[in-house]
Amino acid sequence: MTNTSAVSGQGPRLGIQLVMKNAMAALKFYTEVLGAQELFRLVEPSGRLGHAELSLGGVTLAIADEYPELDILGPQSRGGATSLLNLSVDDVDGLAQRAIAAGAILERPITDEFYGDRVAHLRDPFGHRWALSKRLEHLSPEELQRRFQQLVGG
Structure with a gap:
């Protein structure tokens, strides 16, 4: 090697x-x-x-x-799958629809996540998991932590 x-x-x-x-x-x-x-x-x-x-x-x-x-x-x-591939894209919704039309499965609804990204979670026809994402907000680590605690009830 x-x-x-x-x-x-x-x-x-x-x-x-x-x-x-x-x-x-x-x-x-x-x-x-x-x-x-x-x-x-x-x-x-x-x-x-x-x-x-x-x-x-x-x-x-x-x-x-x-x-x-x-x-x-x-x-x-x-x-x-035991891993997740995160692909940053310009049009999450459009690419997710193309992937679904080509055989991918939407694993959960496309949504704006607490960490500031719009995300589509897909499983491709070959079993690999993908998160298509687009950054909507740039957040400080403190704001990310605050939102995460709010999400998990902390």
């Missing part, structure tokens, strides 16, 4: 890789619905997607098909 800080001089960098069933369909969903740009893909002769990289929201997102023989499984095989 390469030490990124030694290569880039910028310190550690986090990379995101999503594993799922039917990664080729996911590649299409992420590019056509979420606006990702495909950088490249590596496809086995069988058609299984070994690795693809997409540019989305200023981050490189890697995706791949499951490799059950190596215990590399996605949320559909594991019984649900």
